[in-house]
Amino acid sequence: MKILHLSTYDTAGGAARAAYRLHRSLLQLGAESEMLVQDRQGDDITVYGPQSSWRKFLGRFINPRLDTLPLKIYRNKKNTPFHIQALPTRIIRKIHSMNPDIVHLHWICDGFIRIEDFPLINRPLVWTLHDSWPFTGGCHIPIDCFRYEDTCGNCPQLGSQNEYDLSRWIWKRKQKSYKGAVITVVSPSRWLADCAAKSSLFESTTIKVIRNGIDVDWYTPIAKNVARNVMNLPPDKYLILFGANNATADFNKGFHLIPPAIAHMKSLFCQQEKVELIVFGSSRPAYYDDLGVETRFLGRLHDDISLKILYSAADVTLVPSRLENSSNVIMESMACGTPCVAFDIGGPRDLIDHEKNGYLAKPYETAELGKGLAWILSDNKRYTQCAQKARSDAEKNFDIKKSAQSHLELYTELTKL
Incomplete structure (x- = not known):
């Protein structure tokens, strides 16, 4: 055949x-x-x-x-x-x-x-x-x-x-x-x-x-200190990852929702000064405004090696899309042991188990996204359990x-x- x-x-x-x-x-x-x-x-x-x-x-x-x-x-x-x-x-x-x-x-x-x-x-x-x-x-x-x-x-x-x-x-x-x-x-x-x-x-x-x-034998966790060293990212900060094809230009991907979400997260998270946002899939846009935290734009990544290292370097991946089908970003991030925060819609609902391997926010409330980021980052024991569950669920469901x-x-x- x-x-x-x-x-x-x-x-x-x-x-x-x-x-x-x-x-x-x-x-x-x-x-x-x-x-x-x-x-x-x-x-x-x-x-x-x-x-x-x-x-x-x-x-x-x-x-x-x-x-x-x-x-x-x-x-x-x-x-x-x-x-x-x-x-x-x-x-x-x-x-x-x-x-x-x-x-x-x-x-x-x-x-x-x-x-x-x-x-x-x-x-x-x-x-x-x-x-x-x-x-x-x-x-x-x-x-x-x-x-x-x-x-x-x-x-x-x-x-x-x-x-x-x-x-x-x-x-x-x-x-x-x-x-x-x-x-x-x-x-x-x-x-x-x-x-x-x-x-x-x-x-x-x-x-x-x-x-x-996805290839769950390829997308596997790398030690955060190693991944951050390779990507030249700070070892002592909480890194929030956001990315997509045309990440800042595609309205559906929700880049414009990040500032209010970050602002609400900062009201709930006591170590807000140690938070940094990493954006891939787009360079710094011409209309760029302060997103509320230090932000790095990595541009487009064209290979699975860079993506695997970047997912492993992050603490949490933010996916604020208004509509999303079967998100590669969510699957790849979870397979690398990095929990995701997304709206409780469509495809993400099939991938994320709320408060078990990630966080599903009420559509389309940016305060809920911020709450999810704070929920994941604010408790080390809970974070470890969430990250391990993300990886095990990816192995079971995304192969x-x-x-x-x-x-x-x-x-x-x-x-x-």
């Missing part, structure tokens, strides 16, 4: 990293797995991407911009990701030449695959929900909008008051395309599975919950080998139909 993973990127962003980890783990289980991407940034010979310089340039710079060009007519559009996926591509020809038995879709936007291409693949499709785009009229993070349960239109993210706007057109294209394809949806979290089941596009589609995984085996069983089931 030959499996082909389709992902816009192989290494850039959390969704790509999750897809690539699954692909590599399937290979380790002895499966025949390949990956086809629009923008290949790694050197793995089992990952295929554009060959010519022009095609590489097209995939990295032109397609993403052309795909979103029609959004320019919506002057009141919010600064949130939104994709149309209407550009013609050569993807079907390439897929057929690779001749897979199963095609596994991951994050496929930025002009990689046209919506109308799905039935033309002519293979059983597995589609992992890395966000909500597969069942909406174009947005990736619906926030407080539930129009995807109907037919979209009047899209708040477009700033539209037109029932027949771009989101309705995208929704209708998806509806038509999905009817001609055999799709099984995989959600890494129960929350996103419930959202997909309520959507009008996937209401009759088989939806399975299979958690993303990529278990995730890969579950996917392999699903592929086998689908090829027998």
